[in-house]
Amino acid sequence: MAKLDPALDLAFAALSDPTRRRILERLARGPATVSEMHAAHDMSLPSFTAHLKKLEGAGLITSEKTGRVRSCALSPGAFAPVQDWLAEQRALWQGRLDRFDTYVTQLSEERKP
Amino acid sequence: MAKLDPALDLAFAALSDPTRRRILERLARGPATVSEMHAAHDMSLPSFTAHLKKLEGAGLITSEKTGRVRSCALSPGAFAPVQDWLAEQRALWQGRLDRFDTYVTQLSEERKP
DNA sequence: TGATTACTTAGCCATATGGCTAAGCTTGAT
DNA sequence: ATCAAGCTTAGCCATATGGCTAAGTAATCA
Numbered sequence: 001m002a003k004l005d006p007a008l009d010l011a012f013a014a015l016s017d018p019t020r021r022r023i024l025e026r027l028a029r030g031p032a033t034v035s036e037m038h039a040a041h042d043m044s045l046p047s048f049t050a051h052l053k054k055l056e057g058a059g060l061i062t063s064e065k066t067g068r069v070r071s072c073a074l075s076p077g078a079f080a081p082v083q084d085w086l087a088e089q090r091a092l093w094q095g096r097l098d099r100f101d102t103y104v105t106q107l108s109e110e111r112k113p
Numbered sequence: 114m115a116k117l118d119p120a121l122d123l124a125f126a127a128l129s130d131p132t133r134r135r136i137l138e139r140l141a142r143g144p145a146t147v148s149e150m151h152a153a154h155d156m157s158l159p160s161f162t163a164h165l166k167k168l169e170g171a172g173l174i175t176s177e178k179t180g181r182v183r184s185c186a187l188s189p190g191a192f193a194p195v196q197d198w199l200a201e202q203r204a205l206w207q208g209r210l211d212r213f214d215t216y217v218t219q220l221s222e223e224r225k226p
Numbered sequence: 227t228g229a230t231t232a233c234t235t236a237g238c239c240a241t242a243t244g245g246c247t248a249a250g251c252t253t254g255a256t
Numbered sequence: 257a258t259c260a261a262g263c264t265t266a267g268c269c270a271t272a273t274g275g276c277t278a279a280g281t282a283a284t285c286a
Contacts, residue, residue, distance in 0.1 A: 005131045012129035017244085018118045021198070028205035035262065045263070047245055054243095068253045068262045074206065079199055085134070086192055086199075092141035093187065130274085148232065158233070160275055167273095181232045181283045 007059065011082050014058035019043070020051050024074065027061060031073040034063075120172065124195050127171035132156070133164050137187065140174060144186040147176075 014020055019041060026037055038048045052072060055061045060079075063072040127133055132154060139150055151161045165185060168174045173192075176185040 005134075008134065009129055009131060012125050013243095016122055016125035016129055018122060019244095021118075021121065024202060025205065028202050028209065030209055033262090043244095044246060046247085046265085049263075050244075065263085068251095070263070079202065083196075083199055086196055089137060089141050089192065092138065096141065096143055126273095132274095146232090156274095157276060159235085159277085162233075163274075178233085181281095183233070 007081050008085055010058035011060065011078075014054050014060055015082070017051065017054075019048075020055055023051060023055060023072075024060060027072060027074045031071055034070045034072065037072070120194050121198055123171035124173065124191075127167050127173055128195070130164065130167075132161075133168055136164060136168060137173060140185060140187045144184055147183045147185065150185070 015024075022041070023037060026032060026040070034045075034049060034052065037052075038045055041048055052061070052063065056063055056072075058078075059075055061072050062075050063070050065071075128137075135154070136150060139145060139153070147158075147162060147165065150165075151158055154161055165174070165176065169176055169185075172188055174185050175188050176183050178184075
């Protein structure tokens with residue numbers, strides 16, 4: 001499996017900002033328009049839409065403009081690469097613990113006879 | 114439960130750089146010294162240790178200097194806040210899907226009689 | 227004691243990030 | 257035809273990030 005590092009870079013960077021995480025939390029409950037979401041944030045509209053652009057650039061959300069209104073939604077499965085990476089780390093770590101356990105067990109076995 | 118946003122900010126930001134993820138992948142296999150890890154990265158030592166400082170600042174790794182050598186290790190459970198946040202998102206999303214399903218089911222029930 | 231190893235600190239540089247205001251530009255309502 | 261709503265673009269600003277080199281410090285080795 002390839003690393004897809006750039007995608008991880010973008011996803012993690014997008015997640016590192018509290019405004020953007022709040023947006024994602026909102027969208028997890030269902031789609032919303034730019035203005036609807038902006039109303040909950042004490043920030044200029046251009047600054048706010050810049051955050052949306054980052055989230056979309058990272059593939060975490062999608063958006064579509066209908067008339068003059070842009071509607072946003074969570075990208076289904078967008079967190080998968082991130083969760084996969086974390087799961088892999090966990091597996092590596094667990095593997096190390098297991099090997100350490102084996103090692104300790106062997107040590108105590110060697111001591112017995 | 115409080116949000117602990119600053120911790121998440123730091124953790125996600127630390128994870129957004131490929132060099133730092135490589136360091137974490139290395140440390141998941143066991144502790145290592147600064148020089149050992151630096152050998153695998155085509156980068157000046159000061160730049161490299163800056164990455165280590167970020168990881169430590171985010172609470173993802175710990176380090177201890179013995180003599181003139183600094184040894185680094187993964188912080189056990191350091192990914193927990195990150196994984197918890199992702200799990201919560203997943204739960205929100207799943208809740209939404211469930212409610213949508215209920216809604217669709219109700220619609221079709223109402224149509225039957 | 228003197229040299230070498232293993233960092234550490236200081237300072238510089240280019241680019242990225244996150245905020246703002248002001249001025250567009252469609253689209254929808256009147 | 258006009259006006260308001262809902263973004264969008266452009267440009268500015270301060271700070272943060274990620275890289276470098278050069279110089280400093282502390283510990284070990286010969």
